[in-house]
Amino acid sequence: MTVPRRRRGWQCVAALSISGALLLPSFVVPQGSHGHSPRLLRRASDRSDESSTLGLSVLIAGAGPAGLLLADRLLSAGCSVHIVEARQDPRSGSLEGRAYALGLGLRAQQTIRTVDDKLWETIKPSGFASERFKLHLSPKIAIDLRTPEDNNGLEPSLLIYQSDLCSAMLDHLETNFGGSGRLRISFQSRLKFLNAATGAASVQKGEQLEELPSADLVAGCDGVNSAVRSSIAAACPAFEVAQTKLPGSFKVLRFPQMPSELDPTAVHLFTGKGGTSAFIEPTARGACALINWRDGVNVQELPSLGELQDPEEARETLSSYFPAIAEAITDDAGKQFVSQKASQASTVKCNTYHFGRAVLLGDAAHSTGGVSGQGCSSAMKDSVVLAELLQREVGGAKRDTLEVLSMYSRQQVPEGHALLDLSLGPSEKAGPLRKALYNAASLAGTLLSKLGIGDPPLQTLLTTSLTPFSDIRRDRDFFFGEFPQQEEFDSMIERWERLDLLRKEGSFCDVVMLSSDGQRFPSHAVVLASCSEKLKKIMEQAKAGKLQQVQSREENAENGSAKPEAVTGASAAAVSAVLDFIYSGQAQLVLNVVPEVARLARRWDLNSLQEALASSVASEDGGLTPDVVAGLFALGEPFGEQLGAAARTFVLNNFSSCASTDPFTRWPQKVLEHLLKSDQLVVTNEEETLLWVARWRGAKAGREDAAVSVLSAIRWPLLSLSTLEALSDSKGFANGAFAETVAERCKAAKVAHQGLEALPHVRQGFCGWWSGLGCAAKGGVVIAGQGSPGKEPLKPKAIRPHEGTLLVLDGTEEPGRVVQWFLRMHSGRSLAGKGSELQDSFEDMADIWSGPDDAFYILDRDAERVVQVRSGETEVASKGTIRLERPCGVAVEGPDRAVYVLDREGSRVVRYVRGRSMQVAGGTEPGAGPGQLNAGPTGRIFAAKGGRLYISDTGNHRVQRWDPGAKVGITVAGGHGCGSGADQLSHPGGIWALDNGTVYVADVGNHRVMKWRDGAKAGVLAAGGYGPGDGLHQLKEPVDVTVDALGALIVADFGNARVMRWSPPSISTELLAAVRG
């Protein structure tokens, strides 16, 4: 397995597969050193000849200048980009929150132009072009630090609010890539967690935490307090970051225009009293003033700026500090000042800018806290360098992405370090003399350059040249001290990977890791000890000689090594993989080693290895296979929280395939028992769980007692009645405790099937198992209508088994039609009504009855007659003196084919036989008395053998039985008012009675089918009963029910326009053999 280099779009997650080997994601810098020299920036369009399209999926955290420019460049190179930005879309809000203005000099303009001229043209109108910089030393003395002449014909700097810059960049992105399907931008989405090794991340949106699919690359463009950087710091021991708060605080004021006494085209820097300063820039939206001060420092009677709370006092105090701009400090400015929280800038310095799949850009990697005026340009330069390297080295030279990140670090780390030095000036280490000399030289240089002598001042050089920062910094080595050479940066970045080389050469190794098969892995105790406290202890013990268990000291010496040894208890393949990961952040392993590696990772507290394993192996189409999962459980000990959770979910959902593997036979009893007890276990039916327990027992001798104990995890009543009966017959059983216990449990479980015992939890199983059918993982099967393999739409109003097929009264269109449904063919043919030869013979088909023989009957409600259909011929079967009035149900029974019609809206039953008619049930009026019926138009009738009638007395929410000759009916189901209790019904519809008096009732209003045994006080659920719905375990207005010759329950699921069947599982000979064997 390996981490894929390319993916299509966002739906793809780590798909890992190379010839059965697993390559965990790279985690530190890979081998190889590459050129670093700063490269010419060129436009995306100029480079198309030298590189092919990139197919990387990239997650960019932060939609600041670095993130947006990177997105633009990567999208044009063919990547899929998802940007997550903590704040709202800058185009939707005011200036609040991003209120400061930036100066974009030559460097920034150049990087923006690498996208295309259009982007720069989009940005320009939102800014103000200025080429003047004035330093006000006092209200009267000002020096022009930069004038149009210093610009040497270059384009002026653009002064622009950060939010306006980002808005223009967003517009450009959406215009160019909005319709590509490769760009996704999520605002108000804060990156919270990142696994830098795998690229998996989660973002917080409001209260919600959303997990994002693993990306090939995660770009941390999330500013000075970068979450990506924090994730790297947490995962990589070699990563070093220094974040230092700069002294002083600042707030931003926005003036409608430049104060009148100042040049409106220039940037002005005022030094105020007490070390305060005001930096005022013209922008396209008035002027922006950055007010800086040092907390706790105040001047005479003036309060410190940080203490101001009252707008009026703020106005007065600011005017006193900065008299030159007092006129612009209005009441509104005072209010702005006190309403803002003071900000404090910080600097950031990292020893490398990448780790695993994560890479840092802009302020996230290096921040000067705004001091240099180059933060934005250097952030965007990072984006351009990274995009170009990826395009050329990954897209063109087909190098590994992670390798290219190393090249990026080597190129950009020196730039970041140099800019920070230049911004802060010589450090304390340079000594006071050099610092003083530097300040003096800077001032002299500034003045001399005004006379055309020497170089321009540093600020101008940074803004108006493209000289690399590292070169500018090296030119100042005299004042700052020596700046490291590129090789030193390279070696700093390579430090960690070098250790791996040393290990492979065996150099400086001072400990040997021993595998269970006797292989020796020389390693460095200091490296291992730095990984976790556990490994540190193991190293200490190894050094103290406490872990020399495998070989004697003599043997050790014979091997030419007297190094301390640590026994790992794992195979050579596992130890080798773990060491590879520790040293290089990547490891190759075949699938069957995963469990052992997981165990070592947990035992040694190697969190990042555990995480990497979890996200590589547990990814959607990744490495979790039945073999791996069964192998993990065969360990018989925890193997890490994340992987444990993924493996548990997998095994519960794929139990059978896991149980079919070899490691299953090694599962400890506790593991098997624990998993079988879960409500989440998905099995086709409970018979399957018993089969696996029986097989597990047979896989190893001496498991009889353990297997008996595991039997407590079987939910016996979930087995079908037929299985229980077969297994409780102990005749022919071997005399084993296992088979005997099975027989006992089966006998006991049969009681639950009577509905007389508390019911166990039903796992993922549904259906009326306690009514004899057993438990099915999914529920029923759709055999006709919506959701069935057949395409024909059906609205089943009544169903009847008919000579191995099913008759369905389809109410899709008036007046209805009778369809003969061929179950195996998933299709039907019309026997009456539309599509048949009897197309126009009926007015309103209300009910049907099948047989005897091949005849069937149709109750034609509006025509008030029952029609017998036989071999395509029709005949009225309701002839007699009693005329039908609003009939609703029909049943036919007996050798004389007596036709029973529930008539007069369900208040009476009339029997027709050989031209004679008589009322055989019900009264003269509808009612609820024992001699009355009140079925209504949806009432149904069922005629059992010998002329016993069952009437679904819908209006009375009961089923009545009228025996031949009886004057009153007996309630056999319901009769306790309308409701959903087990002893109640709600508007019962179709019914089906068995010879033993058991009645199945379509309990329409409760969306379920109930089974009432003869004489029972309550019914048991046979199907549905999980609320109205179209799940396979649900029903919606089931209007009719039948039981076929095999004992399967068939339901006319009218509300779902489908016919459902629940079949009892057949008794498996395999199961019988496994239990008895």
Ligand SMILES: Cc1cc2nc3c(=O)[nH]c(=O)nc-3n(C[C@H](O)[C@H](O)[C@H](O)COP(=O)(O)OP(=O)(O)OC[C@H]3O[C@@H](n4cnc5c(N)ncnc54)[C@H](O)[C@@H]3O)c2cc1C
């Ligand atoms: C007062 C001040 C004045 C400055 N003046 C200049 C100047 O004149 N010229 C210049 O070049 N530079 C200047 N800078 C520096 C410049 O603003 C930054 O260097 C530049 O904006 C860095 O760009 P970036 O894209 O790396 O980060 P930012 O611009 O900081 O963008 C980071 C983005 O990431 C988002 N984010 C943060 N955390 C998360 C998270 N966890 N998940 C998702 N999104 C997140 C933020 O909301 C933000 O939108 C100034 C800075 C300051 C403070």
